[in-house]
Amino acid sequence: MTSQDTYAAGRRTGTSVPHGGRSAAPVPPPPPPALPRRGPGGRRALATVFWLGLVAAVLPWWLDTPAGSLADTPDLLTGAGRITGLVAGYLLLVQVAMMSRLGALERWVGGERLSRLHRDLGATLLVAVLAHLSLIVVAYAGLEEKSILGEVGSLLRDYEDMVSAFVAAGIMVAVGFTGIRAIRTVLPYELWYHLHLTSYAALLLGFGHQVSNGAQLFEAGPVRTGWIAAYLLVLAALAWGRVIAPLHFNLRHRLRVADVVAESPDTISIYLTGRRLNQIDVLGGQYFRWRFLNVGGWWQSHPFSLSAAANGRWLRLTVKVVGAHTADLRDLRPGTRVWAEGPSGTFTAAHRTRERALLIAGGSGIAPLRAMLEELPAGAALIYRARTPADVLLHPELDWLAQARRTSVWYVIGSRHDPGPRQVMSPEGLRRLVPDVTRRDVYLCGPAGLVDEAVRVLRRAGVPRRQIHLATFEL
Amino acid sequence: MRRAVLAITGLAASTTALVVLKGSPGTSQAGQDLPADQASVAPGASGPGVTPAPGPAGSGPAPSTRPSAGASRTPDTKQTGVTAKATTAAPRTTTTAPKPSTRTVTGPTVTYRYGSLQVQITLSGTRIVNATGLGMPQSGGSGLRSDDVQARYSGTSGEVVAKQSANLNTVSGATYTSNAYKQSLQAAIDKA
Ligand SMILES: Cc1cc2nc3c(=O)[nH]c(=O)nc-3n(C[C@H](O)[C@H](O)[C@H](O)COP(=O)(O)OP(=O)(O)OC[C@H]3O[C@@H](n4cnc5c(N)ncnc54)[C@H](O)[C@@H]3O)c2cc1C
Numbered sequence: 001m002t003s004q005d006t007y008a009a010g011r012r013t014g015t016s017v018p019h020g021g022r023s024a025a026p027v028p029p030p031p032p033p034a035l036p037r038r039g040p041g042g043r044r045a046l047a048t049v050f051w052l053g054l055v056a057a058v059l060p061w062w063l064d065t066p067a068g069s070l071a072d073t074p075d076l077l078t079g080a081g082r083i084t085g086l087v088a089g090y091l092l093l094v095q096v097a098m099m100s101r102l103g104a105l106e107r108w109v110g111g112e113r114l115s116r117l118h119r120d121l122g123a124t125l126l127v128a129v130l131a132h133l134s135l136i137v138v139a140y141a142g143l144e145e146k147s148i149l150g151e152v153g154s155l156l157r158d159y160e161d162m163v164s165a166f167v168a169a170g171i172m173v174a175v176g177f178t179g180i181r182a183i184r185t186v187l188p189y190e191l192w193y194h195l196h197l198t199s200y201a202a203l204l205l206g207f208g209h210q211v212s213n214g215a216q217l218f219e220a221g222p223v224r225t226g227w228i229a230a231y232l233l234v235l236a237a238l239a240w241g242r243v244i245a246p247l248h249f250n251l252r253h254r255l256r257v258a259d260v261v262a263e264s265p266d267t268i269s270i271y272l273t274g275r276r277l278n279q280i281d282v283l284g285g286q287y288f289r290w291r292f293l294n295v296g297g298w299w300q301s302h303p304f305s306l307s308a309a310a311n312g313r314w315l316r317l318t319v320k321v322v323g324a325h326t327a328d329l330r331d332l333r334p335g336t337r338v339w340a341e342g343p344s345g346t347f348t349a350a351h352r353t354r355e356r357a358l359l360i361a362g363g364s365g366i367a368p369l370r371a372m373l374e375e376l377p378a379g380a381a382l383i384y385r386a387r388t389p390a391d392v393l394l395h396p397e398l399d400w401l402a403q404a405r406r407t408s409v410w411y412v413i414g415s416r417h418d419p420g421p422r423q424v425m426s427p428e429g430l431r432r433l434v435p436d437v438t439r440r441d442v443y444l445c446g447p448a449g450l451v452d453e454a455v456r457v458l459r460r461a462g463v464p465r466r467q468i469h470l471a472t473f474e475l
Numbered sequence: 476m477r478r479a480v481l482a483i484t485g486l487a488a489s490t491t492a493l494v495v496l497k498g499s500p501g502t503s504q505a506g507q508d509l510p511a512d513q514a515s516v517a518p519g520a521s522g523p524g525v526t527p528a529p530g531p532a533g534s535g536p537a538p539s540t541r542p543s544a545g546a547s548r549t550p551d552t553k554q555t556g557v558t559a560k561a562t563t564a565a566p567r568t569t570t571t572a573p574k575p576s577t578r579t580v581t582g583p584t585v586t587y588r589y590g591s592l593q594v595q596i597t598l599s600g601t602r603i604v605n606a607t608g609l610g611m612p613q614s615g616g617s618g619l620r621s622d623d624v625q626a627r628y629s630g631t632s633g634e635v636v637a638k639q640s641a642n643l644n645t646v647s648g649a650t651y652t653s654n655a656y657k658q659s660l661q662a663a664i665d666k667a
Contacts, residue, residue, distance in 0.1 A: 062493065066642070070498035075644050079494045082647075087486060120479035127483050131490075136647075143627055143634070143644075158619050159648060213648030 038350045042108030050094060053230075057090035058083055060216040060223045074142035081135030082215055088128035089210055089227075092172070095121055096203055097234045101241035101341060110346030111287070111303070115475045119179060126176035129169055161208030168206035175199050190300070200238075207231060246341045252276060255338040257292070258314060260330065263393045266321045267364060268330055269307065271314050272338055278312030281343070283350055284371030285443070285471075288342030290317070292332060300325055301341070303475060305368035307394070309375055318393060320364035347471045349375040352441040354467060356380060358434050360454050362446025366393050368471055369445055370401075378406040381434050385412050385421060385450060408434075416453075425453060427461035438462045445471040577604065582663030584610070587655040589620070594659040596635065598667055606635035608656055620649035624656055635660060 061082055070079045098105065098118050105114060141151035155162045175196055178184055184192055210227070211217045217224050255274035263269050282288075287305040291298060302325055307318035321327050349357070349372050359369045359382045366384060373380060382402075386392045392411055402409045410433065412424050423429045430437050442458055444451045451472050458468055582594040590612040597605035607629045611621035624646050628634050634643050641661035645653040 058493070062497070064645075065497045067497055068499065069642055069644070070494060071638070076494050076498055078644060078647075079497060080490050083490045083493055084486070087490075117478075120476070120482060123479035124482040124486060128486060131486075145632070158623065160619070215645050215647045215650060218648055218650045 036350055037352075038107065038346070038348070042104070046105070046108060053094070054087070054090060056226070057086045061086060064216055074139045077135050077139035077142065081132055081139055084128045084132040084135060085210075085214065086216065088125060088132050089206070089214075090230075091121060091125040091128060092199075092203060092206065093230055093234050095125055096199065097237055100234070100237040101245075101344070102237050103241070103245060105241075106342070106344035108346070111344040111475060112471060113346065122176055122179050126172060129172050133169055159209070160212040162213070164205040165209035168202040171198050171202040171205070175202070203231075203234075246339070249341070250339050253280065253340075255315070255340055257332050257334050257336040257338060259334055260332050263318060264390055267318060267393055268321070269316055269318045270329065270332060271316050273314050277310070277315065280310055280315075282306065282310050283343070283348040284309040284373070284375045285348040285368040286343040286345040287368070288340040288344070291339035291341075292329065293337040293339055294332065296328055297325070298339075301339075302326075303344075303473075305345075305347075305471070306343075306371050307367035309371045318364065318367040318370075345471070347443065347445070347469055348372060349377075351469065352376075354439060354441050356436070356439070357441045357443060358437055359383070359443045360446070360450075361385065362450040363387075363391065364393065365444075365446030365450075365471070365473070366398075367445075369443060370394055370397065372443065373398075373401050373405060373407060376405070376407075380405070381408040381410075381440075383410050383412055383424065383433070385425075385446065387413070387415060389413055416450075425457055427457055430457060430461050438464070441467045441469060443469045443471075445473070448472050448474065578667075580663045580667040581609070582659035582661070582666070585655040585659045587651045589651060592621075592652070592655055592659060594656055594663055596660065596663050596667065601667075603636055603639055603664075605629075605631050606633060606660065608659075611652070620646070620652050624649050624652045628653075628656055628660075640664070 061079075065079065070076050095118060098109075098114050098121070109117070137148060137151050137155065140146075140155070141148050144151065144154075146154065156166065175198065178187060178192055178195055211224060217227050253274040253276055255272045257270060258273040259271040261269050261271070284306065287303050289301045289303050291301045304317040304319055306315055308314075308316045319326055319329055321330065345368075347368055355377055357376050357380045359373070359380060361369045361382065362385045369382065373382065382398070384392065384398070389411075392413070398409055401407055410424070412421050414421050416422065416425070424433065434440065437458070438461065440463075442454075442463055444454050451470055455468060455470070459465070577597055577599045579595055579597050582596075584591050584593045590610070592611045593609040595607050595609055596603050608621070608625050611625060612618045613621070626633075627646050628643055630636070635641075641657045641664055643653065643657055643660075
């Protein structure tokens with residue numbers, strides 16, 4: 001039974017008071033961290049580049065259009081159609097660039113944030129494409145006094161590259177709709193993923209009509225040159241991030257499975273070895289996308305965090321079995337070659353804003369936090385939520401780390417409706433456990449429900465949003 | 476999600492704002508009209524490989540188009556209002572005196588990237604009632620573009636007649652042809 005093991009705020013290890021302590025004791029100032037800090041500077045720079053690019057994309061239209069020249073409705077519609085077209089062309093580029101897995105992006109913005117931005121921008125792109133298409137068709141139909149369908153027919157027949165442009169729009173609509181969460185969750189992940197890959201085709205298919213029909217891009221000149229250069233740059237980023245850099249990484253490190261051990265009935269740890277592991281530039285809390293090159297697995301790439309900080313001898317992932325792929329991983333044979341892409345993510349000690357941290361883990365969410373604990377300054381606190389004592393993973397290691405790094409660890413066991421967990425996951429409970437919680441960075445990793453709930457509680461307890469770092473295991 | 480809603484709202488609002496800013500002629504903008512127009516002519520004329528500028532020999536395109544375009548545009552909407560009244564009045568005069576007041580004026584040949592063209596306009600009094608491009612390319616992609624331009628601009632219900640000026644909306648994918656057309660048209664209007 002779990003109730004006896006529900007140490008809500010009850011048990012703590014590794015501080016000066018071994019049992020029954022009430023709060024994370026204040027700790028003398030730690031030695032200066034050896035870890036390089038990665039502030040939000042890179043992210044801000046990228047945001048600036050994004051906005052400048054957006055302005056640069058629409059500016060040619062502004063300069064080309066004399067004031068007062070949009071007198072009647074078709075003119076206005078054409079104008080709006082051209083603006084949305086330029087915006088759509090630009091956003092498509094940004095969308096692809098964000099998914100290029102370029103090292104700088106993955107380190108500065110982080111995979112999770114990138115995919116959130118990608119989803120929001122995707123919705124905007126979809127609307128821009130649909131607006132561009134319908135505005136132009138309606139406007140031209142008005143100018144040429146044709147029916148809408150007749151105009152579509154003449155666009156497809158008489159204009160260069162319009163067939164491929166319509167195909168590209170169709171692809172983007174399909175990708176956009178399957179990106180809607182409700183639809184996405186009922187589709188197999190692989191189907192969704194491969195459909196998404198066709199957006200590269202949309203990038204190429206949509207390009208032709210921009211330069212052959214785009215009022216601002218048709219003419220040779222700096223605008224057209226700049227536009228083409230931007231497309232080439234993104235293609236280069238893709239080639240670099242998706243092909244060249246991973247090839248280099250994997251040829252250099254040649255990772256293999258060394259061992260697979262059970263951590264609990266439904267969780268395994270996979271140990272990897274390889275060459276020059278001490279030269280991998282990875283931080284605790286980051287993840288790679290892994291491909292296990294055996295018969296059934298080579299075509300699937302799944303993200304898993306490292307569950308131990310880099311030590312130069314081995315890498316480790318701790319994986320909870322949730323579906324077909326993770327179930328197969330239990331049967332991995334030692335010696336299996338592994339293809340890794342990464343590291344990625346900003347869920348690291350280097351991205352903290354304060355000296356001390358509070359970590360909140362749920363289930364397998366302990367994996368990245370366990371790795372991060374090794375790199376956080378002493379004095380961190382960890383709250384580990386698990387349903388039963390058997391679900392507590394890496395227990396001995398956590399106890400050991402608690403001693404070695406002067407970390408307070410609470411295991412909060414039970415369902416979320418049990419009194420213990422309910423009490424801890426409330427603003428008052430948190431403040432009692434960690435009185436200086438508002439002056440700490442809080443790292444959250446676990447099931448989406450737990451993370452959302454914890455964010456609400458933390459905000460109510462007064463923790464500023466920029467001190468809250470999330471990893472939901474969802475891309 | 477919240478960010479997506481914001482972004483989409485922003486897209487809609489800023490597109491509308493841009494279009495409205497460019498759309499309203501407004502009396503106060505009459506002064507701004509000139510430089511804006513100049514800016515739109517200048518890149519076309521100075522862009523690499525664009526021949527229209529030196530094309531019409533001796534007509535000095537830039538200085539001649541500028542003032543007239545500016546002059547004809549500001550009262551643009553008002554002018555169409557006036558001409559609408561004129562046309563309602565016109566039938567009466569034409570029924571009483573079927574004076575052959577229509578005349579045709581042909582603009583200079585403008586050479587551009589895909590060929591050369593000339594615009595011919597038909598005027599009834601000071602009102603343009605018809606326009607057509609002559610000698611436009613007939614084959615291939617440029618032929619198609621010429622057809623687009625012709626379809627948009629020319630004819631008794633084309634944009635030239637509708638707008639009564641050379642201030643036409645550039646046809647997508649036919650910038651060169653559009654510019655050449657507008658240039659010859661402007662010269663024809665100046666001549667008329
Ligand atoms: C950044 C990140 C770090 C992660 N770290 C860990 C970890 O340390 N330990 C751990 O146990 N799990 C981790 N996960 C979750 C893990 O990737 C999924 O549980 C796993 O991919 C599920 O695959 P499946 O085929 O077994 O399950 P399925 O039943 O097929 O999928 C379950 C869910 O996992 C997600 N998923 C499936 N395949 C992928 C994929 N290729 N890429 C991204 N998401 C996918 C989907 O949302 C899907 O709904 C992490 C996820 C992310 C995004």
